[in-house]
C-alpha cells in the first residue's frame with residue numbers, strides 16, 4: 579500500500595473525479611457545483627491518495643489552514659468499493675491527522691450523514707466523537723493533542 583500527497587492540480591482534480599464514484603450516489607451528482615468544490619480542494623486543501631497494485635484505492639482531502647481555530651477539516655474520505663475493509667481508510671485518516679498536527683492543528687473535524695452507517699462505524703472506530711447536529715448530518719471531532 580502506497581500513500582502519497584498529490585501536489586499537481588490536474589492529478590487532484592482527476593483523483594476526485596474518480597473517487598466520486600465511491601459514493602452512492604456519486605459525489606459529482608450530489609454536490610451542487612462539484613467542479614468548483616474540487617478546484618477549492620486543489621487550491622486550498624491537501625489530498626493524500628492510497629494506491630494498491632498501481633490502482634487508486636482511496637483518498638482523503640483535508641484543510642489544515644485555519645490557524646485561528648486550529649481545527650483541521652476533512653472534507654472527503656473515500657475508499658473504492660473493491661478495496662474496503664482492508665485498512666485503507668485507517669491509513670488515510672492517520673495520515674491526515676499527522677499532517678494536520680504538523681501544521682499546528684489541535685483537533686480534526688468532519689461532517690457525516692447520519693444515515694451513512696459505514697462511515698459512522700468507521701469514525702467511531704477512530705475515536706471521533708459527536709460535535710454537533712446539523713439536521714441530516716452530524717459533526718464529529720477528534721483531538722490531536
Ligand SMILES: CC(C)(COP(=O)(O)OP(=O)(O)OC[C@H]1O[C@@H](n2cnc3c(N)ncnc32)[C@H](O)[C@@H]1OP(=O)(O)O)[C@@H](O)C(=O)NCCC(=O)NCCS
Pocket residue numbers: 600601602636654655656657658661662663664665666667668669688689690691694695696697699700701703
Ligand atoms: C467509510 C470508508 C471511508 C471506510 O473505508 P475503509 O477503507 O473500508 O476502512 P477501514 O478498512 O480502514 O476500516 C477501519 C474500521 O472501520 C470500521 N468500519 C469500516 N467499514 C465498516 C462497515 N461497513 N461496517 C462496520 N464497520 C466498518 C471497522 O471498525 C473497521 O475495522 P475492521 O475492518 O478491522 O473491522 C468507506 O466505507 C467509504 O469510502 N465509504 C463511501 C464514502 C463515504 O461514505 N465516505 C465518508 C464520507 S464522510
